[in-house]
Amino acid sequence: MAWNINNNKCLRCGGCVSVCPTAALELRDNIIHDEKLCTLCGVCEKACPVEAIKVTKK
């Protein structure tokens, strides 16, 4: 199980933050991910306009 971001692809738009149901993401210089809050639901990956986020559930 893992949440990964490719910071070379990420445009820091914060789209992932806007859909996160558990407030596990935050936009600072990069996207900050709080693994204690994250449920690996994957909506951030779906919302991301540039394929920067990868969530694996197994």
Next chain:
Amino acid sequence: MNDVVIIGAGPAGTACAKLLAENGFSVKVYDKRAEIGAPKRCGEGISEASQDFVGKIPDKCIAQKIKGARLYAPDGRYLDAILSSGGFVLERKVFDKWLAEEAVKAGAVVQANTFISDITKDERGYFSGVKGEFSGNKFEEKARVVVCATGAESPLRNKALGVFSKVNLIDSCIQYEMTNIDIVPDLIHIYLSNVLAPRGYVWVFPKGEHKANVGLGIVPQDKKPGAYMEEFLKLHPEISKGSILEVNAGCVPVGGLVKDMVANGFVLCGEAANHVNAIHGGGIKEAVLSGQMAADTIAECLKKKDVSKSALSAFNNRWWKERGKYLRKVEKLRETLEKLSDPDLNDLVDALKPEDIIEFSRGAKLSILAKVLMRKPKLVSIARHLL
């Protein structure tokens, strides 16, 4: 102790700050971006009529004056609608700073590069201030009311009120600012197509003779906006021959208007409350209106020394009456348009008359769309659904 602390110096936050400062209240506005207005978050279009709320927009903020819109059907046919009062494509970086300066002139304090990590509560459970960092130095600030005008891309709205956007109620967007392209510069160009931009649309908003914001928004999915953009550009050599000066991305709420936007000592407004027009995704006007209405309520509550949830809920009532009811209709309209196939969209553009769009621009009435759909036998069933 401040009367009000506002998180976010976009159009909602600064509109709210200006009005409160004009009423003699002490206001601080924090923005996490190192430069207010940058990076830009949208196509930068605004109607001329919005100046009734925003104030007279100075020339320095305007990249291009717009006469109307060219609406393209999926099959390439188009319709020009010249509006009696047109619009502007803004230079958001200049515009947002101008709005912030207006708030400062009225007496507010604005501070960029300030990250707010938390909204604090007092012993009564009222929201009572913020914790943050200015250029890396931590601080705490107290306020009688905290306004969250962060836009959708902050976890603070979720932490405070449990608000976030459902993923099927945002459009995932990409935009290139391009130069050396060939376009008609005094029209905004809207391309409808389920192939090019499922649920959303492609926009070309000119910023001069040979320059424009070229963007598209789609329903979130595995295939990303960038891939759709590549396909659009392949079909449009007059645009793809240009150079890319800037790339922006973002997710725009196209639904999920927040029912209850207040708590004890706390107000949510602008895009943070999903106050966006669900058809075109425009949010500047809605942000300003919602910021101003929030300011009116907060001013009343501060005067009466009651910033409880029940006192602040006057904002809920007014916003829903004056904007929410209308924006809900717009949302319903989008849900209807979403059901149209590309042949349906061809028929729709074919059946549209320029005066329909003009009428529509005055108020997105379902009855207008229904009238248009009734002109095409195949679309009558959808029209009936609207009436």
